Amino acid sequence: MTPEEGAIAFKLIEDYSRTRHSCFIAEFFKPKKDDSNYLLCFRPTGGSKESPNRYACRYLRIEDKFILKAIHKHELPIEIARLLDAELPSLRLLT
Numbered sequence: 001m002t003p004e005e006g007a008i009a010f011k012l013i014e015d016y017s018r019t020r021h022s023c024f025i026a027e028f029f030k031p032k033k034d035d036s037n038y039l040l041c042f043r044p045t046g047g048s049k050e051s052p053n054r055y056a057c058r059y060l061r062i063e064d065k066f067i068l069k070a071i072h073k074h075e076l077p078i079e080i081a082r083l084l085d086a087e088l089p090s091l092r093l094l095t
Contacts (some may be wrong), residue, residue, distance in 0.1 A: 005071045012076045013062075013084070018044060021088035026057060036062040044091055058082075058091045 001009070010028055017023045027041035027058045062080060069077045 008071050009067050012070050
């Protein structure tokens with residue numbers, strides 16, 4: 001993935017997670033060069049510095065094919081949206 005393609009994927013996922021789930025991407029990387037997944041770490045926006053959950057995060061694996069689909073279509077694939085919708089609400093409850 002080129003830096004430009006990475007920026008497209010990042011923006012699509014970041015916009016969705018912020019708008020729908022009040023979360024942001026803290027990390028976005030491929031664990032191993034030959035891995036077929038990207039690993040993303042999400043953290044809730046807002047929250048309090050005094051909260052015991054201030055470092056709450058959720059790591060999600062997203063398959064290459066869905067990241068590439070997002071890049072080529074310039075829209076978030078339903079597969080990624082469903083994953084975020086299933087996993088991020090519980091993270092938001094920790095703030």
